[in-house]
Structure formats: structure tokens, C-alpha cells
Amino acid sequence: MDDQLAISVRGLRKAYGDTTAVDGVDLTVSRGEVFALLGPNGAGKTTTVEILEGYRRRDAGEVSVLGIDPDHADDQWRTRVGIVLQGTGEFDDLTVAEVVHHFAGFYPAPDDPDKVIDRVGLVDKAKSRTHALSGGQKRRLDVALGIIGRPELLFLDEPTTGFDPEARREFWELIRDLAAAGTTIVLTTHYLDEAEALADRVGVITGGRLVEVAAPARLGNRENALTTVSWRTPTGEVERAESATPTALVGELAARFGGEVPGLTVTRPSLEDIYLRMIGHR
């Protein structure tokens, strides 16, 4: 096994009865990388991640996470892995501080609980009972519990669900800090901007298959995609041309119109256009 790889997956399959949830996924994640698994609901993101976390058993394929098959994971392995599950958890009548302090005790070298509570922005809620937190605040608690053990590898399953835009930006900063400190991060999301903002590489999963893995800027061959140039003809009709050399085309048009080109737009396909095309919406 390559020591540079945090995760290595080959031919991963998982079915629930007649429904195939994961259908032959191959995947590698390097140490220190931020990898986003992007896909619509029901694409197989959570199943894949929960197999990597050791929660679900696969039907077929080879999986190695930090050099260990998660089906045979032990407590030693779990000290190295942080997990933020999809659902938010409630700890009944315990306070935020109590829960974070308690979880810290499970790890050999935990982070300072009070510092972690601060990091996820729950200082003001440290003494609140967990059931009294808002959805976004519960999610922050989930993240706090995921990072309290100072994991080498952190899984985040749709971490920012329920966050307002500001909270999401703050969360992104936290992830960048963790990544800068060398933590390998695997997150699932259905937010494109999140994948684009955080990930070194994005894997697009749909129908249980990984349709592409690439850096966000290269996804769907985006950098080489043709640019659409449109303008209005003298008769008022909108004309459209796809070009690999849009600058030259615009120059040509400027010469033709003798200056300003009426109704000129130059559009590169957005990540969203490419993504929607990949998951089958056109």
C-alpha cells in the first residue's frame, strides 16, 4: 500500500436489496488532500463514505483507509479518523461543553475542548443544552466532535446543511485551517460552490458511479470548453458562436461593427453547467 495515500478504493460495490447504491467506484485520496464527493441526493455519496468510515459493509471491492480495511477497524484506527455524520446528533440534556469535554476523553491526544468550541463558533452556546441548539448550531457541535481528537483524516458528510451563508464561509475557513495543518479531508456535498471553494479534487458521483474526478477548474474539461460569444446583428437578431479563441472573435466583431459590438456577451460554461450536464440534466 502506498504510504502517500490516505484512501484507496477499487471496484467498490454496495447494493440494498435490488437497488445498487454504489456501482464500481475507484478512488484514491492522497494524504493532506481535500477531496469533495459531489453528487445529487441518492447518488451514493453517503453509502460510499460510510463504507470508508467502517459503518457499512461493502459487497465487493478493495478498500484501504489509512492503510487499514475499515471492515476490520479497531479503536486505534478510530483515534486517527474524525467523522461528521450526515444527521445531526442530540445529546439530550447535556450541554455543549459537557459533550465536547466528554468526547475529548476518548482520544489519546485531543485538542483543547474549549478551544475547539471556540473554533466552531459555539462559545456563546457552551453552556446550552444540546437540544436547545438551532440546526446550524447542532451541525457546528457535530464538527467539533469530529475534530476534537485531532484526526489525520476527517470525513464530513454534507457538513454545511442548515448553515446560513456567513456560517458557511466561517466553516470553509475552518476547513482550510485544518487542511493547512495537514489534515486529509473527505467531504460530501451537493453544493458546487462548496466543492469549488474547498477541494483540491472533486469526484462527481451519480447513480452510484464516479463519472469524473478532477480539480474543480478542470472538471468536465472546463478549461478547454468552448466559449459562447453572442451579439446582436444590425437586424436585431441574436447571433451566437462557440469559439476556442473568443478574444480573436471579439476583435473580428469589433472590426466588423467599427467599434462597440451591440449586445455582446462572452460566456464560459460555469461549473454548474458542466456539473448538471454530468449528472444528466441538460
Next chain:
Amino acid sequence: MTTTSRTSATPATTVPGRRLGPVALGLRQGRLELRQFLRSRESVVFTMAFPVVLLLIFASVFGDEIGGGVRFTQYFVTGMIASGLVAVGFQNLAIQIPGERDRGILKRLRGTPMPQWVYFAGKVIMVGVIALVETALLLGTATLFFDLQLPATAARWFTFGWVSLLGITACTLLGIAFSSLAQTGRGASATATPVALILQFISGVFIVFTELPSWMQQVAALFPLKWMCQGLRSVFLPASFAAQEPAGSFELGRVALVLSIWCVLGLVLCLTTFRWTTRRDG
């Protein structure tokens, strides 16, 4: 996510660099469980106060002599102590654990390096402490208001000790085993409560056992509660009352045997059926 940081009042419970030893892990889990129990109004009212209220009502209404110089009040106290153990061990866990499973607390704990036994140690400590308090409350109420005679000999205290210990152990194990039957946290109460209630009616808690039809006595004899009640009667009722028992004696040997069998059965069920995740988690 750094906002102005205030230090939390909660003292650090962790020593960085080395994980807590097994004893410390178990004790702090027990403390957490107790804290959670005492903060939950439903638990305190339903599990702790309810048996005391029942004792006050029944013992006040039905004070007639039932033979052998024993009043129903005395008879009922022994049944209520046994029922209290069922409430604290069986009902409490059979309802609480599915709720924790439903809310994802178990799944989350499973993703940490907490050794699995620590969770159960926490439950056992909680049950043990609450059972002690519960029994003391019932004994206190009965001696104050209903002239219950506390055991006068060491031998009787010893019997009281082992019957209670075997009884609470069987109830705890069966409560944990039963928790895996419930599909949802909400359904758990609807399945566990009737089981306990029916057993109370057929095991000689609310009704003098020998007044029940013999087929009902035979059904009850399959379950632990009848034997717990019988064992406790040998502690609190005059030795002469043994003649009123179905077998003409308190059958302490059989009490020990049946309760031990239920302990073993409960343990086997726990080990084979316990689930950290819900069924929908695959």
C-alpha cells in the same frame, strides 16, 4: 470561526498525550449517564417517582390482612421494590437506548475510539445507583407510613442483597437486549411498558400471587419478576408466611436458579443482537 473567546467554566477532564485508563473511562461514562438521567424530567418522574406514588396509593387503599398475620401493605412493598428494579433496569434501558440509537448518539459513539464496553459500563453504573436510590426511597416510604419492618438478621439482609443484585442484573441485560427490538425510539415505550405492566399483574405485585388462576401462575413463573417478588417476600415477611406460597416455601434455591438463567439468556441476547445503528442505516 474565532469570535471573542471566553473561557468556559467546565474544568478540563482530559490529560493530553495519554488516554484515560479503563476505570476512569467507565466512571466518567457512568457520571455522564447519571447526569443525563437526573436532568431528564421524564426519567425522574416515570422511573423514580412512579413506583413510590404507586406504593402510597395501593398501600393506603388495600390494608387488609391476607393471611399468616401479614397485611397486603407489607406484601405490596416487596412487589413494589421488585417492580422498581424492573422500572430502573428493564423499562428505563429498553426505552432510553432505542431513543439514543434513533438520534444517532450510538452511531456517533461507535465512530470514536471509545471501547464498546464503556457505553455499557455507563449504563450499569447509572442503573446501579438509581436502583439503590429507588429501593431506599421505597423502603423509607414503607417504614415511615406503613410500618414495614426492616430485615432484622444479617441472613435476611444477605438474601435481600443477592436477590436484588441478581434481579437488577437480569433486568438490565434484558432491557439492553429488548432495546434492539424497537424499530424507533418512540415505539420503544409502547412495547416495553405493557410487558412490564402485564408481568406486574401476573407476578404477584398488585394481586396476591396465590389468588391468581394456576395457569397464570405458571406463565408468570417463566419470567424473572415472580421470582424477584418471592425472594423479597422471604426477606420482609415473617418466616411463617412461607406456608402461603404456592410451593409452601420461599424456594430461594429456585429463585437463584431462575434469575441466573435469565441473566445468562439476557447476556447472550445482548451480545448477539445489540446494534449501534438503526435498521435504515444498512
